[in-house]
Amino acid sequence: MLAHIIQNLPQVLIDGLTLGVVYAVVAIGYTMVYGILELINFAHGDVFMTGSFIGATVLFLFMGMGFLTALPALIVFLIVIIIAGIATGLLGVGIERVAYRPLRRKNAPKLIALITSIGISFVLEDSVRFIAELKTGNYIVTAPSIFNHRFTLSAHDWFPFFNNATFQGSFILVLAVTVVMLVSLDLFVNKTKWGMAMRAVAQDRDTASLMTINVNRVISVTFFIGSALGGATGVLFMIQYGTIDPYIGFILGIKAFTAAVLGGIGNIRGAMFGGVMLGLLEMFAAANLSIITHGAMGAEYKDVFAFIILILVLIFKPEGLFGKAVVEKV
Amino acid sequence: MTETTAKNFLKISKIDSYYGQIQALNGIDLYIDKGEIVTLIGSNGAGKSTTLKSISGQVRPKQGTISFDGIDITKKPAHQTALLGIAQVPEGRRIFPRLTVRENLQIGAFSEKNKTVVSERMERVFSYFPRLKERLSQKGGTMSGGEQQMLAIGRALMMKPKLLMLDEPSMGLAPIIVEQIFDIIKEMNKEGMTILLVEQNAYQALQIADRGYVIQTGQIVLDGKGEELMKNEQVREAYLA
Numbered sequence: 129m130l131a132h133i134i135q136n137l138p139q140v141l142i143d144g145l146t147l148g149v150v151y152a153v154v155a156i157g158y159t160m161v162y163g164i165l166e167l168i169n170f171a172h173g174d175v176f177m178t179g180s181f182i183g184a185t186v187l188f189l190f191m192g193m194g195f196l197t198a199l200p201a202l203i204v205f206l207i208v209i210i211i212a213g214i215a216t217g218l219l220g221v222g223i224e225r226v227a228y229r230p231l232r233r234k235n236a237p238k239l240i241a242l243i244t245s246i247g248i249s250f251v252l253e254d255s256v257r258f259i260a261e262l263k264t265g266n267y268i269v270t271a272p273s274i275f276n277h278r279f280t281l282s283a284h285d286w287f288p289f290f291n292n293a294t295f296q297g298s299f300i301l302v303l304a305v306t307v308v309m310l311v312s313l314d315l316f317v318n319k320t321k322w323g324m325a326m327r328a329v330a331q332d333r334d335t336a337s338l339m340t341i342n343v344n345r346v347i348s349v350t351f352f353i354g355s356a357l358g359g360a361t362g363v364l365f366m367i368q369y370g371t372i373d374p375y376i377g378f379i380l381g382i383k384a385f386t387a388a389v390l391g392g393i394g395n396i397r398g399a400m401f402g403g404v405m406l407g408l409l410e411m412f413a414a415a416n417l418s419i420i421t422h423g424a425m426g427a428e429y430k431d432v433f434a435f436i437i438l439i440l441v442l443i444f445k446p447e448g449l450f451g452k453a454v455v456e457k458v
Numbered sequence: 459m460t461e462t463t464a465k466n467f468l469k470i471s472k473i474d475s476y477y478g479q480i481q482a483l484n485g486i487d488l489y490i491d492k493g494e495i496v497t498l499i500g501s502n503g504a505g506k507s508t509t510l511k512s513i514s515g516q517v518r519p520k521q522g523t524i525s526f527d528g529i530d531i532t533k534k535p536a537h538q539t540a541l542l543g544i545a546q547v548p549e550g551r552r553i554f555p556r557l558t559v560r561e562n563l564q565i566g567a568f569s570e571k572n573k574t575v576v577s578e579r580m581e582r583v584f585s586y587f588p589r590l591k592e593r594l595s596q597k598g599g600t601m602s603g604g605e606q607q608m609l610a611i612g613r614a615l616m617m618k619p620k621l622l623m624l625d626e627p628s629m630g631l632a633p634i635i636v637e638q639i640f641d642i643i644k645e646m647n648k649e650g651m652t653i654l655l656v657e658q659n660a661y662q663a664l665q666i667a668d669r670g671y672v673i674q675t676g677q678i679v680l681d682g683k684g685e686e687l688m689k690n691e692q693v694r695e696a697y698l699a
Contacts, residue, residue: 321564321568324561324565325565327554327556327561328554328557328565331554331555331556331557332552334516334536334548334552335548335552335554336554336565337515337516337535337536337537337540338537338545338546338548339537339540339566339613339617340537340540340541340617341537341565341568342537343537
């Protein structure tokens with residue numbers, strides 16, 4: 129049994145990492161907004177989904193214009209991801225303006241904002257579904273594939289106890305782009321003036337405004353960054369997995385939110401770690417559950433496995449792995 | 459600087475402010491001339507902090523006007539009032555607990571783009587509070603109460619304000635630290651800073667103030683020179699006993 133689990137390890141690592149970095153970037157969107165507004169923005173998963181559809185739309189447009197064959201795939205990809213990122217960033221800013229800011233101005237209870245975010249989530253899902261069905265006759269869309277070369281990682285040649293693993297070209301792309309996004313976000317938050325303003329607003333909004341910081345603008349910037357990263361990740365998802373529908377943001381959003389909680393909600397590095405960990409655990413479970421339980425539980429129980437880990441972590445460390453227990457001197 | 463703005467550098471006319479449905483201020487009149495230390499004393503819940511918050515824009519008055527340096531600031535939001543040169547050291551210090559001491563100071567100079575100016579101002583803060591220099595990379599929340607108060611004042615100075623408003627800087631601090639902080643307030647005033655000091659610790663506040671106002675249930679009930687108020691029977695009974 130153990131030998132079998134070890135044999136599969138390279139493939140589990142590759143698949144888990146792919147999924148994990150996607151969770152990580154989406155988790156950041158949850159954690160940033162929570163850090164600043166103490167709001168769980170349930171619409172964020174659907175911003176991710178909208179990003180994947182915007183990406184697919186641009187890709188189809190390019191295909192129609194013949195760009196797909198004329199331009200190198202990498203250039204096409206960069207243009208698509210940038211357009212989708214900017215568009216979803218603006219979408220996030222718009223959602224905050226229209227739905228959350230008026231509530232904040234009236235000092236509405238946080239629960240109201242939470243319910244509003246669920247409402248926004250439905251609006252996004254149904255709008256995208258409506259448009260997709262109108263244009264293509266089907267709300268499940270299969271994107272034109274780029275980067276679908278298959279590579280083989282000959283792990284077996286180096287370590288005989290491993291099996292070989294295979295991956296698509298897009299795996300490298302997903303990994304590279306998410307790592308770039310994660311590292312630049314971390315630098316932005318910790319090293320720049322606006323990042324510092326963001327952290328100050330998260331810690332004490334009223335006092336930050338006394339420091340000449342325009343709090344509403346910082347909140348807009350936060351939504352822009354979180355949503356743009358989420359939307360760009362939607363494009364990565366679309367390229368990696370090919371088929372998208374208006375409901376991919378729901379489960380993925382819940383999982384990314386779980387990752388954020390796992391790492392300690394409000395903590396950006398925690399969200400990154402939580403995402404990667406959740407992705408790896410999930411893929412490990414998918415590959416091995418049936419072996420471990422002698423067929424009693426199949427791969428479809430992978431989510432149960434992931435959430436059991438979450439529950440265990442929260443029982444023993446309720447603030448999450450990287451969260452600080454909230455005790456502050458006044 | 460024209461005579462009028464040096465005279466009523468800050469002028470509050472008949473403001474009413476509310477917290478939700480509750481009226482916290484009822485027709486407050488107050489002025490500060492350039493270079494003065496003015497203190498606002500009164501008991502808990504009298505409206506001292508609300509007065510400061512009305513000036514800084516954290517609370518918007520329903521009635522009346524507030525002008526600063528000749529500009530009407532009644533309806534300005536807090537970050538714009540701060541840009542005009544009004545710094546507030548809030549009650550309970552409110553330093554950013556998970557920013558380092560250095561970052562807490564830097565954020566005070568958020569609107570200043572020139573990095574050399576920022577580091578010059580930081581040196582100036584260290585000349586008042588040398589202890590902060592030893593703690594630059596420590597997180598704000600891990601410092602003692604007195605150090606946090608120094609940091610909160612230092613952070614406000616980083617704005618290079620024209621008017622410095624302090625909300626109960628003595629709260630919760632040991633007498634010797636209070637002494638130090640009041641000495642520094644006096645020193646800053648001597649160097650030309652206009653100061654509005656809100657205190658429950660009336661004795662110490664009146665000692666360093668040019669003038670004082672006594673606030674009770676949202677109204678100014680007395681005002682006058684610092685030493686006059688100290689001799690006043692009513693004040694002695696209510697606040698100095």
